[in-house]
Amino acid sequence: MQRILFVDDEPSVLQGLERALRPMREKWEMHFVDAGVAALDACTRHDFDVVVSDMRMPGMDGAQLLSEIKRLYPDTIRLILSGHSDSQMILQTLGATHQFLTKPCDPSTLQTAVERASALKNLLADIGAVIANDIGMTTNILKLVNSAFFGLTQPISSIERAVSFLGMGTITALVLGEGVFSEFDSQQMAADFDTRALWQHSMRAAALAKSIATHEKLDRMTIDDAFLAGVIHDIGKLVLATEMPAEYGEVIRRVGNQAAYSDAVERELMGATHAEAGRSGQT
Incomplete structure (x- = not known):
């Protein structure tokens, strides 16, 4: 009942x-x-x-x-x-x-x-229940739903509750993003490239984008699109790190933690920025 x-x-x-x-x-x-x-x-x-x-x-x-x-x-x-x-x-x-x-x-x-x-x-x-069989995806979803962006007073520990809270659009974007990231072979990437750190950064960006879109009272489809955009916004870094590992390794060495200045160094060494590489990979 x-x-x-x-x-x-x-x-x-x-x-x-x-x-x-x-x-x-x-x-x-x-x-x-x-x-x-x-x-x-x-x-x-x-x-x-x-x-x-x-x-x-x-x-x-x-x-x-x-x-x-x-x-x-x-x-x-x-x-x-x-x-x-x-x-x-x-x-x-x-x-x-x-x-x-x-x-x-x-x-x-x-x-x-x-x-x-x-x-x-x-x-x-x-x-x-299906997602619960994928330990990696389960971990990512639970980390996301319990992040500060959603402001929950009590943590969610059940993957079923997390899926219900986030909704189908967000879950679809997560699965899509995980699939895109997994397509790139980490063994072929630049030596110092940290795929895990990029994924975590992408999750933070996606959660923030969704939070802003929700605050602005945008429609559900736009909110889901904002989340997906956050998930894949730096996908060009994966492309460059895989296709030109030596050059991108030099980018990492020069830029260090000053990611805000990476565009100029990427263009100098590789002829394109990661944003441009990401756009070309989606067309």
Whole structure:
């Protein structure tokens, strides 16, 4: 049985939901509260599978509530049910909400939304189980999700929960990036080239790019693209270190830790920068 929390500051709306959803009592254990603070308090006493919140509420609004629930309980399904359908209000929920539903919402539509979101959650859990068999990928995902960029109050140790929190777009970018990095033979690279350090730098850049895109309330596809761009933004370094190992070894020797000045040295010794090499490798 699924445990679902409904949040709305209007008692009449909560009463209407309770009446309309009465036939679902055999499938759903339903709780109803009238404020965001009350919802967070309820979450400390019960493990909810789904939270359905109104958008505009005094004090903590729906977007703020679901953002906090995502941070504290990342594997909880989060839906917005609101009479306010303007684009600015919808943009506020991006990143924190799995689906936006407009009032009035009939019970069958709400039931379908909950069931679809639950099915996606189960799919992500299955994907997490597959990824768990790859120790390297599991380590990278857990490091990423527990990094400071996501601001979790408690670390995530389960790969299934990490996959659910990050979402399919981010996981796809991680798998793609790992695959690209693995295509390059480290034995053919410049002697002092550190592939592991480059991967860690790329993960930090990707997490920061995703954080900025989310803060700017960009759409989900753009947020995922920003993360992928961070993963592969220095891929040209792999190309140069593999194709021209002696020259790139000299680049490393000259530049040392002053990576900001590497472009000029790369162009001098190799005729192209790593950014240009990365672009040519993607065309």
